[in-house]
Amino acid sequence: MPYRLAPPPARLAGRQELLAELRRRLGTKGRAPRVVALHGLGGVGKTSVALAYAHRWKVAHDGLVWQLTAEDAATLSAGFGELAAQLGIHEIVDTTNPITQVHAALAAQDEPWLLILDNVTDYASIRDVLPPAGDGEVLLTTRSAYWPDDIALEVPVLDQRVAAEFLTEHTTGDSSAAADLARELGALPLALDQAASFLDATGHTLGEYLRLLRERRAELLSRGQPLGYAASVMSTWNVAFQRLQTTHPDAITLLRLLACCAPDTIPFRLMLMPPSPVPAPAAPIVGALLGDLFAIADAITELRRYSLVGRPVGGHVSVHRLVQAVTIDQLPSAERDVWRTTAAELVQAVLPTDATVRKSWPRYALLLPHARTLLSPGSQGTIRMVDYLGASGDYVTARLVQSEVYADARRRLGDEHPDTLSALTELARWTGHAGDATRARNMFAEILPVRRRVSGPEHPDTLTVLYQLCDWTGQTGDATRARDIAAELLPIRRRVSGDEHLDTLRIWTELGFWTGQLGDAARARDIYAELLPVRERVSGPEHSDTLSVRDQYARWIGEAGDPLRAKELCAALLPVYERIAGAEHPDTLWARTNLAWWTGEAGDPASARDQYRVLLPVRIRVSGPDHPATLTAWTNLAWWTAQAGDREAALQEYRELLPIRERVSGPEHPDTLRVQSQIAHWTAQPT
Template identity: 50%
Template sequence: MTGSKEQGPGRARLRPRALIWIVVVVSLVLLAAGLVGFFADPLHLPAEVLDVLDKRASVISMFVGIAGLLVTGAALWAQLRSPASSPTSTVSSSGPSSPATGGSVSGGLVGQITGGFVGSVGGVHLPPRPPVNARPVRLAPRPPWLAGRDHTLAEVHARLTASPEQPCLLAIHGLGGVGKTSLAVEYGHRYQHEYELVWQLPAEDSAVLSAALADLAAMLGMRQPGETADPVHQVHAVLAAHPGRWLLIFDNAPDADAARTFLPPAGNGHVLVTSRSANWPTRHGLELPVLDGDPAAAFLLERSGQDDTAAAAAVVTELGALPLALEQAGAYIAGTGTTLAGYLHLLRRQRTELLDQGHPWGYSERVASTWRLAFDHLDETTPQAIALLQLLACYAPEAIPYQLLLAPLDHSNPRNMLDGGDHGIAELLALPHGDLAINAAIEALRRYSLINRPSDGSVSVHRLVQAVTLDQLNPSQRAAWQHAATALLEAALPDTPEQPDTWPRFAQLLPHARTVLPLTSPILRTVAQYLGQSGDYRTATTLTREIHHALEASLGAEHPDTLVARDDLAIWTGEAGDAAAARDQLTTLLSINEHVLGAEHPQTLFHRDVLAYWTGEAGDAAAARDQLTTLLSINEHVLGAEHPDTLHVRQHQVYWANRASRGR
């Protein structure tokens, strides 16, 4: 402190010293007078002097002088023994004084740290320290690798500097391990030249946060040892009055409610908050996504010191481009000397164990444990939310239509949705029912950013959150949840793939059907039919081929379900543009159908009709006409002349007869 505020304590220290010296002078005068009177006779002084100096009075004066000297010595000794009483360190040459002492707040935060209470060393009491130039900065070490975040850092800077609000608040929220703290710390380092104070505070626990603010208050000269004033109010008072710009980083705040009391209400500054909670006002929130594929792969190559770009891209895909997982993978590879391809192999075979290995720089936890606390808390407080997360973990990670999937629970008995038995019934009953319960569960999951922001009744879940969620279950529990997920999906899928008005729902559920339905499921054939009916012949061909191979492996080449799948495969092959291949496949299959099902079986008759069609499309209209002529007589014999299938075959026969007659 300077000016008049510095002179006040100086005068207070001068008054007791002046009194001491006055007493010393008076005592010496009295002592001298007493000595002169006592030795007057031996000195043969004149009679006049003897009359003035009375021996008794002189003796009394002498003893008074001696007593005065003793008192003076005691006071001086006490003065030397007392410790310095100046306040603790004060930031800047004109730093703020404590409101508790009635001082005023003025000046800047960048300047000198002047002396304060030091204490004693070996019984020697030290004087106040001399002033030193300083600027209050407390930040974690700068992240050595921060890939793909330059655009986000620029956005953070733009939002903070362009906002008319003072102070300006921005909460960076997102999934645990997405790099929120690294981004905030990098921002502090990159832009610290624009601030007079930059201070990072641990905000996860309110008691720890209060202690950290007390440290800041002491650094700002607002707090003495043993002081009981509220450090939050002290820091707020300094920041509100300070004209220069400052930056506070509240790291890992549980949510907006927990942080609100500690946020500065006024001042020319910026406040960055990192939090897993997504429940922040939109204008104050910035959701941090995972990395894009290219910068994620580039980071992994640099971190691991390798150059296998294909393996790096594959690892990024497996890990969902989550920065924590990538850092952990890079640390493991660098530490063990394995290759990226070797890590990928381990990841696919021993994911659970591998996600608990490696020492990620800048993170306090690994992937396997980073969400465990959130899972445990949800399990205790909102069990329907953790049940919903376990269900969502069974589907594809992107755009899970949870409202559509949960809708059957409102009007169907869960037992009727299962294919016999009670396997999965407990899981269906544990899920939220009704809009209010579903919304509460979604909000609870968003509190920890375990799901992305809902949109049109759908949410996305990071693939590693899904993996860790399922890895916490034993095999029986995992199978039960997968059974429940299958039952809900089958209940939500339409059974009329040929109707265009059902195609939007099929499109919504397609990736999740591919994830949860086994290839041998009859429902998956319905999905393949939707793909073909809606014109996606290539995908229909690919899926039907997979279904056929699975059925052939599990049921045998001549099982009726396998033969149906083989028929479907030929049809979609033809629709995809290869009529000759379709014709050849159907020709081979005809003899098998006749052998297994019989020449007059409805499936065999249908097969003959399809074979004739693709024979004609392959360029042989006459052969198609002849095949249909033979089929027409069989249908009339088996089904009757007026049966719809017979009429259908007759119509086809006329069509190909006409084309054959025209030479087409």
């Protein structure tokens, strides 16, 4: 089964009643997921309780046990994409709507499952993420106390007696000193565990630790209580920090670097041993650690001695967010900025140069949460992250991150700065790819007059907006207007950019496509026949844009009267898509759509129907049930079902499709009218 779960808490005390209550609430069988939100003070042990429950009852969840970090929307969305991959839905980087995909997969599971969403911000942020169906359990951890009564479960601090017994069991000292220290620490589980770890590492007694704690309290309280945690927690770590600063300063250097990153799966070895030189400002800050495997290993060893980091696995390590907060908060403000800038430069330095190359995507996936934590929205690293998300097919997350890029540009530069307009152009593009063609078209229509005024009517950026307006106008059903824009734009683009410029080739492609959509298949075929060798020469035979041209060339050959040749070309193209983009990348699914269509047109409607039956649920998982590509596949399934002779099944498909098509495209969209026409036609046919 798909399984991702942090190790069980090594030392958990006084939580038996809480675990029993969790099992009572979650353990009941049913088709609706059971949800519990563990909430309470930071450091009270919410995640520890969740992990203890998951490990105790993991044998009862044969379908799935999976833990996700939930406080950042983009990281959570990408995390659902990885979960979808583990469920066998698609490859990790081939996701467009990962949350919808996982919801569908969990609803279809026959075996019980358990999903943990860790560090949820609030109910509003997680409402649409909660699975709506399935025999499963959802366990949330959160600091927010505002949750519906039927799912809320508060995690209190420990009973004083239990806290004292915990210290007595795990340290050296008498029960009186343990009781005094437990009171001083407020019976906060994290503070107790950290105290035990420190005493175990240093050999101090409970009384000595209590004396050190009291001596440091006033100094630490003068700095405030970061993130709501008691001063005793900061005191514990401050003592360890001072010892490390004296005996192993490289460990403190590493800890400060790790404290700036997202808390989980920090690729410290990659960051400190990058394949190429890092920017000059960062190098002296990390000092001897940079490029020295043994220095890095020694620093990790010392941090583990004080339990300040998790167990390193494969060059990755996790750091509790409280350790991170205290590490950073004890620095002066200017130094915090230096360390965050240093960590950001190290992350950005190891981002692959070309985010569109598939072999670079696993590294981008690894670095995504740290880039989200460290990089400013306007940085080159964030822009490359958007490129990676879009190239890999995760259009929803690409749109989410790009919206932040645009908001940042707008705040810094104003509404009509060229860079702001470029950011808005990208946001409109990813909005369209995420399935909202109408919104994309409207956004480009609003951008165009502003871009013309700011940059000029024939500036390349203005022409890019006009090209996008052409594309998304056509996607909304207005093929005539799209063809006219393309015909107007192509000679301008040729004059401004040259015949073989990529932007010229793109609008050339648009002209061929919308010409064909308006019924002139022979002319479209001829345009693509002229375009294809140019595209292959400029971009290479297996570039994604070249493959798109090959795909459309096959289509218009078929539309012009040679469906068998179209089928042969599509059959040759599909394995190329699968090899380059992945089996369930949106572009690959379009190739499968076209192959199925021309299989039917070439005289085998039953095979076409069967191919669409296999394709449609995949398209729903990858793109969502309302995406235009999904609706196209559904329409084609209904068509070939009818052509294969099953009138009743075809009518059923069309009738289920119609209200969705009306809601998504509108009642007068050509695609909606075609569905209505097919219902009328097959209803009128004699049985």
